[in-house]
Amino acid sequence: MNKKHFDCIVVGAGPAGSTAALTIARENMSVLLIERGTSPGAKKLFGGLIHRSAVDEIIPGFWERAPVERAIVTDELWLLDQTSAVKIGFTGLNYAKPPYNKFSVIRYKWDKWLADEAVRAGAFLLNNTVVRHLVTEQTGLKAKKFIGVELDNGEQVYANIIILAEGANAALTEEAGLRKPITAKNLSLHTMELYSLPAKKIEERFNVGPNEGAVIGAIGYPFAGAIGKVGIWLQKDTIALTVGALLDQIVTGKLNPYQLIIQTKKHPLINSLLAGCKLLSYGSHTIPKGGYDTLPQLFSNGIMVVGDAAGFISGRRGADLAMLSGMYAGETAAQAHAKGDYSTKVLKAYLNKIQDSFFYKDIKASKESSDYFHNYQDADFLITKTANELAYEFFHVGLENKKEKMKKMKNIALSIQPVLKTSEDLYQGVQHWGFF
Amino acid sequence: MEDLARVLKHVDIKVATDSHIYLKDPDICKDCAEKPCTLFCPTGVFYWDKHLNITYEHCIECGACPFGCPFNNIIWTYPPGGYGVEYHS
Missing domain, CATH: 3.30.9.90 (D-Amino Acid Oxidase; Chain A, domain 2)
Structure with a gap:
């Protein structure tokens, strides 16, 4: 690569990274987007749901041009037992029309399209390249700033700001000292x-x-x-x-x-x-899935963390939150560029944007559900089993009268576990479904 | 795991010359009673035969092994750029 210095380097061309690069390129700044696969999305089979409202803020009317597969109109939750399922669901045909609700996508198509949007806006995309280390410079006795990255061929490339969009493993985020080690x-x-x-x-x-x-x-x-x-x-x-x-x-x-x-x-x-x-x-x-307690420090001098690397997952939402965080980091990079100051003084604007976002509040609020499911590992299993046995009884056409039937159902609930715990589990299960 | 071999035929992996997965200390695995890595890896990269064998050629890069190992004994890095698992239409 000829060019050695960019306004910004983004590590990882997933939804978060490409959105950051797109936002920065739109501000006429030079940005290098680094992807370890042969093309963006080539490593990804997962992450097939895109929520319309968030992505619409970044690329208005994206569904007209983006490779979306199907507009999701039906959402179901099944409580599954051996031979039965209690099904909770909703079908809304309005979701099949603009402005839609969410779409299924195939990541190697979606990610490639999004990175291409960034490239069309002026970003420089470098495929087949792994970032092995970060490059820092001492600015004081204990203070340092991040000034570049080291590629797997040993080459170093420099930038005023590094944005880490490296995904869940977040090895560079850890190397930067921005997060504690991940645990199982x-x-x-x-x-x-x-x-x-x-x-x-x-x-x-x-x-x-x-x-x-x-x-x-x-x-x-x-x-x-x-x-x-x-x-x-x-x-x-x-x-x-x-x-x-x-x-x-x-x-x-x-x-x-x-x-x-x-x-x-x-x-x-x-x-x-x-x-x-x-x-x-x-x-x-x-x-x-660490939730609020394991969120990393989101920025330091010359560096910001976005997407999965930052732990921005709320319920089943990930890709669109990643894109929003990428946009916030991109906007903050543009502010820093305008002021010529890449220190935490300006980059803390990124944290403010995140803290104002709905998903930060959701991640914070779901803290207790994370604890709940760690404490009650059998919660799902018991909820499901109870619900199915009750349903079998409820729909069963037998010869007993209603009072007998109610008694039977009560006995089922009691036989699985004390009734108080069952209703508590059911309540918690519904409350915390979003945690998944 | 006959079936897994069948499934892996549907996955494209460009295998690099060197392994991107290695152990900090192979002796630790000898003392590990459960050897959970031989179970939790989705493609069965790890198997025990006198010592812990690593078939990195089957790795689909979920990145779980360094965190799933109870002794933090597995080092997993990204394969070199352009290598490893690849999905396409």
Whole structure:
């Protein structure tokens, strides 16, 4: 590479990094966007949901040009037991029309498109390149500032501001001293299989129209002793099945991610959704789940952290929050550039923007749910089991009178655990569903 | 894990010459009773046969192993730029 100095270097061309680069390039600053894959998104099978409202702020009317797959109109939560499911769901056909609600996307298409937007705005994209280290300069006895990055060929490139958009592993964020080491307790591990099925068959099977999609989240089966989550969502002519749980619970529960996928596929209600599908691909990734307590320091002299590396996950939202954080960091970089001051004095504006955001407040508020699910590892399993046994009884047409039936249902709840704990679990389960 | 081998045929991995996964101290694995890495890795990169074997060629880069190892004995780095797992249409 000929150019050795940029106004800004962004590490990682995922949703956060490319949005930061796009925002900076729009301000006519020079920005280098570094991607370790052969192209942006090439490493990603996951992260298939884009929420419209947040992304619309960054690229108004993006759905007209972006590679979106289906507009999600149906959202379901299944409490899954061995032979049954209690289903909670909503279908809103207004979500199939502008301005829409959320879209399924395929990351290697979406990420590539977003990085191309940044390049069209003037960013310089460098693929096939891993950033191994950060370059610093002493500015005082104890103070230092970040001035560049070291690439895997040993070359150093410099910038006034470095933006770390490196994803959940966040090795450089740790090297920079901005976060504590990650532990298995604050990381979840998800595994996914991607299948192909003709669009028409998908629409018949999931009862959606052309270009409309559905998302199903399921808890309970096949997990016991781990708070796990199954996800199914639809692209144009592909279906994704994901299974995930907190890493520490996978480790102590001696669970094997691939076996969890196999077991999930065996469930009759899931099996019928996937009948006749052809396996296309297999992937796995980690998501930061530490919540508020594990958020890193978001900036220092000449450096900011965005996206998954910063732990910006709230419920099932990640990619759009990553993009918003990338935009805030990009705007802050532009302010610093205008003032010619890249120190914490100006970069703290990034923290202010984050603290004002809705998702920061959500992440803060979900702190207790994180504790709850760590304390009650069997919560999902018990909630699901109770709900299904009650439902079986509720819908069962028998010969007993109503009073007897109510008594029977009460006994089911009591037999699983004391009734107070059950209702508390159900309440907490619904309250904290967003935590997933 | 016959099935996993079948699944891995659907994943494109450009394998680098050198492993991007290694151990801080192989002796620690000998004393590790559970060897959870041989279970929690989604592609079975780790297996025990007299010592801990690392088939880095199967790694799909979820990045869980350094954090899942109870002894923090696994060092996982990114494969060289352009190498490793790749998804495309």
